[in-house]
Amino acid sequence: xxxxxxxxxxxxxxxxxxxxxxxxxxLDIATGQAQYHLRRLVNNEELVVERIGGRAHxxxxxxxxxxxxxxxxxxRETARNIVLRLHADGxxxxxxxxxxxxxxxxxxxxxxxNLSDAGIVTKSDDRPMTITLTRPDRTAALLEVVSPSLPxxxxxxxxxxxxxLFE
Numbered sequence: 001x002x003x004x005x006x007x008x009x010x011x012x013x014x015x016x017x018x019x020x021x022x023x024x025x026x027l028d029i030a031t032g033q034a035q036y037h038l039r040r041l042v043n044n045e046e047l048v049v050e051r052i053g054g055r056a057h058x059x060x061x062x063x064x065x066x067x068x069x070x071x072x073x074x075x076r077e078t079a080r081n082i083v084l085r086l087h088a089d090g091x092x093x094x095x096x097x098x099x100x101x102x103x104x105x106x107x108x109x110x111x112x113x114n115l116s117d118a119g120i121v122t123k124s125d126d127r128p129m130t131i132t133l134t135r136p137d138r139t140a141a142l143l144e145v146v147s148p149s150l151p152x153x154x155x156x157x158x159x160x161x162x163x164x165l166f167e
Contacts, residue, residue, distance in 0.1 A: 004027075004029065004033060004037055005037045005040065005041065007027055008023060008027065008029075008034070008037040008038060008041060009041055009046060009047065011023060011026060011027055012038075012041075012047050012058045012059065012060065013060045015146075016059050016060060016063060016071050016145060016146065017057045017058075017059060017068065017071030017072045017074070017075050017146055018057065018058055018075070019055040019056060019057050019058075019072075019075070020034065020035075020038065020055065020056045020058070021055075023038065023058065038058060041058075042058075045061060046061070047059065047060065047061065048060070048061050048063070048068065050065075050068045050069070050072065052068070052069055052072040052073070052118070053072065053073070053076075053114065055072070057071070057072040057075075059071065066119055066120075066135070066138075067138070067142060069118040069119065069120065070118070070120050070135075070138075070139060070142050071142055071145065071146055073114070073115060073118060073120060074142060074143060074145075074146045075146055078101075078103065078107065078111050079111050079114070079115060080143075080146075081101055082097055082101065082108070082111055082112065082115065082121075082131075083115070083120065083121075083133065083139060083143070084143065085097060085100060085101065086121065086131060086132065086133045087133060087136060087139060087140055087143065090132070091124075091130040091131060091132040092130060092131055093128050093129065093130055093131070094108050094109065094112060094129065094131065095128075097112075097131070112131055116131075119134055120133070120134060120135075120139070121133055121134060122134050
């Protein structure tokens with residue numbers, strides 16, 4: 001049993017911000033096994049769990065709360081693409097993100113609001129509004145740590161497709 005727990009611990013440390021379903025898929029373990037070992041690791045304070053955007057994400061305790069939120073969002077393709085554009089180009093208007101990322105206005109608005117609520121980006125009070133990374137240097141370091149999983153990318157693409165039908 002310790003070997004499964006060791007695999008779970010190692011996987012979370014190697015893929016910070018991984019969500020529950022991805023742990024069981026990546027390690028090919030049953031849902032009950034994943035729940036049991038993750039719960040034990042969290043209770044023993046070897047891992048930290050954060051519920052972000054409707055999902056349980058797991059982290060090594062060395063990540064602070066802001067980093068945990070940022071990593072969780074960076075695992076999502078659309079949020080990651082928005083952050084990448086802001087990192088590359090600096091402050092941008094939502095219309096620019098909509099055009100350059102070929103996204104529906106509502107999709108950009110939803111992701112920017114979530115990123116803003118999490119403290120990852122800041123929306124200016126100016127008109128026209130601009131969006132800026134709150135911690136650009138730390139965000140750049142986290143971008144190198146994480147990439148979205150295939151299921152996360154598929155969900156994002158499905159949402160974009162549905163959005164485009166209603167635009």
